[in-house]
Amino acid sequence: MYLQEISLILLQVIFIYLFFNNTIISSKILGKIESIKNFTNIDFIIINIIIFLNLLILISIFSINSMYFFYLYVLLILLTLSKDFIKKIKINFSYKNIIILFLVFILSLDLAYTLELGWDTQWFWYLKALNFYQDQNFSNLKNLPIKAYPHLGPYIWGFFWKFPFGNFEYLGRIVYIFFYTLAIFSFSEILKINNHLKYIFSLIIIIATYKYDLFNGDSDILMFIFLLFAAKFTYYLYQSKKNQLLLILVLLGIANILIWIKYEAAFFILFLISSIFVCNKIINKKNKIVMITSFFFLILFKVSMLWVLDMPMIDDKSFGLQETMYFNFDEFYYRITNILFFIFVFLVQSPIYLLTLPLMIISIRLLKANPLNITILLFTFIFFSFTIFAYFFKVDQIVFQLRFSMGEFLFSASGIYLLVFANFLNTYLLKGKKTYN
Amino acid sequence: MKKINILYSLIIFFLITVIINNNHIFKKTFKIIKKESYSKRIENTYGYCKGSSVGYLRFIKEKFKLNINPKIINFAITPPLDWSIYDLNLNKDESKIILLNYKKDFNYIFTKQKINSWVFKDIIQNTKSINKIKFKTVNNDDTFLNGTLNLYKINSNWKYSSGKKDLIYKKKINQIVNSNPIIIDFKTKKFNSYFGSFLIEFENLKNNNLDNIQSIILNSNNYINIENYKIINQDKDCYYVSSRN
Numbered sequence: 001m002y003l004q005e006i007s008l009i010l011l012q013v014i015f016i017y018l019f020f021n022n023t024i025i026s027s028k029i030l031g032k033i034e035s036i037k038n039f040t041n042i043d044f045i046i047i048n049i050i051i052f053l054n055l056l057i058l059i060s061i062f063s064i065n066s067m068y069f070f071y072l073y074v075l076l077i078l079l080t081l082s083k084d085f086i087k088k089i090k091i092n093f094s095y096k097n098i099i100i101l102f103l104v105f106i107l108s109l110d111l112a113y114t115l116e117l118g119w120d121t122q123w124f125w126y127l128k129a130l131n132f133y134q135d136q137n138f139s140n141l142k143n144l145p146i147k148a149y150p151h152l153g154p155y156i157w158g159f160f161w162k163f164p165f166g167n168f169e170y171l172g173r174i175v176y177i178f179f180y181t182l183a184i185f186s187f188s189e190i191l192k193i194n195n196h197l198k199y200i201f202s203l204i205i206i207i208a209t210y211k212y213d214l215f216n217g218d219s220d221i222l223m224f225i226f227l228l229f230a231a232k233f234t235y236y237l238y239q240s241k242k243n244q245l246l247l248i249l250v251l252l253g254i255a256n257i258l259i260w261i262k263y264e265a266a267f268f269i270l271f272l273i274s275s276i277f278v279c280n281k282i283i284n285k286k287n288k289i290v291m292i293t294s295f296f297f298l299i300l301f302k303v304s305m306l307w308v309l310d311m312p313m314i315d316d317k318s319f320g321l322q323e324t325m326y327f328n329f330d331e332f333y334y335r336i337t338n339i340l341f342f343i344f345v346f347l348v349q350s351p352i353y354l355l356t357l358p359l360m361i362i363s364i365r366l367l368k369a370n371p372l373n374i375t376i377l378l379f380t381f382i383f384f385s386f387t388i389f390a391y392f393f394k395v396d397q398i399v400f401q402l403r404f405s406m407g408e409f410l411f412s413a414s415g416i417y418l419l420v421f422a423n424f425l426n427t428y429l430l431k432g433k434k435t436y437n
Numbered sequence: 438m439k440k441i442n443i444l445y446s447l448i449i450f451f452l453i454t455v456i457i458n459n460n461h462i463f464k465k466t467f468k469i470i471k472k473e474s475y476s477k478r479i480e481n482t483y484g485y486c487k488g489s490s491v492g493y494l495r496f497i498k499e500k501f502k503l504n505i506n507p508k509i510i511n512f513a514i515t516p517p518l519d520w521s522i523y524d525l526n527l528n529k530d531e532s533k534i535i536l537l538n539y540k541k542d543f544n545y546i547f548t549k550q551k552i553n554s555w556v557f558k559d560i561i562q563n564t565k566s567i568n569k570i571k572f573k574t575v576n577n578d579d580t581f582l583n584g585t586l587n588l589y590k591i592n593s594n595w596k597y598s599s600g601k602k603d604l605i606y607k608k609k610i611n612q613i614v615n616s617n618p619i620i621i622d623f624k625t626k627k628f629n630s631y632f633g634s635f636l637i638e639f640e641n642l643k644n645n646n647l648d649n650i651q652s653i654i655l656n657s658n659n660y661i662n663i664e665n666y667k668i669i670n671q672d673k674d675c676y677y678v679s680s681r682n
Binding site for chain 1: 515
């Protein structure tokens, strides 16, 4: 009876796959970049995603009609394909891709059936997505609730809601599922185990982490996804001495996306980049300086764009800045015990932390001065200090905030902790096996 | 080697089956194909005239081919519902209102915590007055009370016993209390709270009959009187109305 809807979901999944599987950059240019030869097919898809989303940021803030952008982008893909000859069209239906597409499809069915949007999504995320779906410009966000909240997440949703079919809103959220599945399978590629075991690892991570609520329209899942992408390219940075600049560029592309997705995401990627800056001995000084200055340039770019467009930077009502200023230090014990209690509770509930945090402690002893391990340790120190600090100065409803947001907050950064597992497996358990580069 | 690959493939197949089974994908797919259209699923998720009542909102939008964005007021506790029918290309019209889960008045039941404290810990929204006080006594017995009833707003839902207390209403009571309401008609906007809780305590008690009081019910009239509006459509407690002027 409603078979048409299932067909639409399937077509949307295939469209998203083909859209990101092909690039707008000619293979002649790509062929000139030496280090790209080591990239996997999924790495190329990730780079396409990064290029597309960075363009989308510009398209959205300059209020360029999304339809023109969509058709131009598709045209560029087709032009690139025709230049590279039809025989090179990458419809690479390998075993892995079939698993990924099938998983995206079945999880999309869950999305299509459940339909429930989260509280914040109903309050403001949906309206931001609708803003772009209905071709309203960037400055119109000022007329919507929580106007200062970053817009990229709902813009992605609004874009794929509108293109290509312009039908049900959940079609736009399927792209989140595609990114999520891709991120997990992509990460498994750095493990020095056979392909079947990589797929098994990916499926276990999906079983352990997937729940419908992650895709209820909130942008938290995008933080998890892009930090997982960042984790993979961070790993490459510790393996490869060549063409680090390209890897740094990819990392900066991811950082820019995160900056426009959520406030806390900008902090998380800053912590990661700072940790790499301090601990990575492979990257030369010049590249390190490029990495850190470019990151602050990206922050400056966002701030100046918002200033030029007269958009608010922070929603002081929702952040309760005034209440924070009048914080009462008598509550120190009450707050700190609650924060530590909830951190413990949510860490224990998260399969990723449950696996990786003990492994990180073991790694201190077994891997000793391993640079990647030290980087993750430094990241952990900054990340948890920030978590305690951020919640400590939340407005007076601290237990409410902890209970309802701490889980998502910790989950969104958990992707980076899979590096602990990868590093331990590759460095200690499987010494001497072939790796990237 | 071939045997190992088959084993791996079987494990992969098993894990995919686990994902399908954990998320009831077959059942959901079957329902999408055979039974439930998108609108029906929206209604199942958000209710027709219950909870979020998005089913009713979509019904009104379709039936009246709305060319404005009406004001939506839901008396159940939900996030704002503009998203469900909002069209950013249309103007807002505050004279057209959709009232969801509308009731003429609301009862807030304060449950006993200690011998002299009754607490209400849920969200209260959209009240502008406290109109009546009722007492639920053991076996509905009459109980004589002589003291002052204090109603406090507590700044936290979780620390109602130790949080900062803000007195919002005080009433001297020197009478027999039972389920018959005491009319007070006290106008206040302070009897609203999202994160906080409310506490009732007595002071200056001349007798000690508090054991008899199981719960205290505060009643508030709805600040919107439906009789002041022209009803365009009604279904149970959901109304589509327009102002008379």
